[in-house]
Amino acid sequence: MSESATLTVTGMKCGGCENTIVSKVSALPGVKSVKASHQDKQVGVEFDPDQTSLDEIEDTIVDAGFKVE
Known part of the structure; x- marks a missing residue:
């Protein structure tokens, strides 16, 4: 069974920021997909x-230098 969540994330400025979040969150166990958009300030995750x-996912994003609102 999986859950989906869309998080508002600030601090992403470019595609490199998106790639950082995608790679770090994707490394967590049980994460099936991650999509990040710096233009929309959103990260969608299925896990x-x-x-x-969700707390671990948020902590991973914060540890990467971004802010989850």
């Missing part, structure tokens, strides 16, 4: 809640 939590 297995039995393997990772």
